[in-house]
Amino acid sequence: xLRILKGHLNxxxxxxxxxxxQTIFSGCGDKTIKVWNLYTGELLQVLKGHSYEVNSxxxxxxxxxxxxxxxxxxxxIWDLYTGELLHTLEAHSNRVYSVKxxxxxQTIxxxxxxxxxxLWDLYGxxxxxxxxxxxxxxxSVAISSDGQIIVSDSNREIKVWGIWQQS
Numbered sequence: 001x002l003r004i005l006k007g008h009l010n011x012x013x014x015x016x017x018x019x020x021x022q023t024i025f026s027g028c029g030d031k032t033i034k035v036w037n038l039y040t041g042e043l044l045q046v047l048k049g050h051s052y053e054v055n056s057x058x059x060x061x062x063x064x065x066x067x068x069x070x071x072x073x074x075x076x077i078w079d080l081y082t083g084e085l086l087h088t089l090e091a092h093s094n095r096v097y098s099v100k101x102x103x104x105x106q107t108i109x110x111x112x113x114x115x116x117x118x119l120w121d122l123y124g125x126x127x128x129x130x131x132x133x134x135x136x137x138x139x140s141v142a143i144s145s146d147g148q149i150i151v152s153d154s155n156r157e158i159k160v161w162g163i164w165q166q167s
Contacts, residue, residue, distance in 0.1 A: 011028065011029045011053075012026055012029075013027050013028060013029065013053055013054060013055050013056070014026070014055060015027075015057065016057040016059045017059075018059060018063050019061060021038065022038055022039070024036045025057050025066060027053075027054030027057045029053040029054075031048070031052060031070075032046050032047065032050075032054070033057065033066070034046055034047075035047065035083075047066075047068075047083055047085075049076055049085050049088070051070075051072040052070055052071035055070060055071060055095065055096060055098070056068065056069040056097060056098045056099045057069075058099045058100050058101045058108070059101070060101050061101070061103065061104075062105055065077060065079065065080060065086075065122060066078040067101060067108050068099065069096035069097065069098060069099040069110055070095075070096055073092050073093065073096060073112075074089060074090050074092075074096065075088070075096055075108065077108075086125075087125035089108075089125055091118055091127050092110065092116065092118065093114040094113035094114040095112060095114075095137075096111070097111050097112060097138065098110065098138075098139065098140045098141045099111075099141075100141050100143050102143050102147070103143065106121070106122055106123070107119055107120065107121065108121075108122050109141050109149055110141070111138035111139065111151055113137040113138075114137075115132070115134045115135070115138060115153070116130050116131065116132055116138065117134075117138055117151055117161065119131070131149070133159070134151070134153045134157070134159065135153070135155040135157075136153045136154030137153060138151050138152070139151075139152050139154065147162065148160055148161065149161040
């Protein structure tokens with residue numbers, strides 16, 4: 001073991017590592033996102049804004065933007081240079097379980113207990129599309145380099161969607 005990072009007051013739910021490998025981000029049940037130097041273990045910053053657990057984190061390919069999804073039904077977009085909250089996205093009617101950023105760095109894909117997948121514009125925060133068709137909560141999402149969205153749900157299914165596919 002190289003080091004232990006301490007500072008959250010509750011369970012950890014998500015981690016992300018910056019593209020340069022220098023910084024780690026942790027999302028937790030204490031409603032915060034903590035930013036750490038991966039090599040020294042120093043706590044660099046605390047991002048506050050969610051009212052419930054932070055379930056998922058994603059970093060833009062350019063390392064400038066962090067996206068967080070929470071049990072508070074919101075997705076938040078953060079500027080990683082300033083720590084400023086840029087947008088709060090609200091369209092899910094239940095917990096947000098997973099957020100990912102497309103390989104081109106333009107689109108957020110989120111999944112929720114509300115049985116939907118939503119596509120958002122990363123920089124403007126607009127809802128672009130809602131994909132429906134799951135019989136249970138959508139727990140996890142991944143995006144392939146060619147734009148396919150792969151999701152798992154509580155109905156024990158994995159579904160593959162085209163990124164601009166109609167629902």
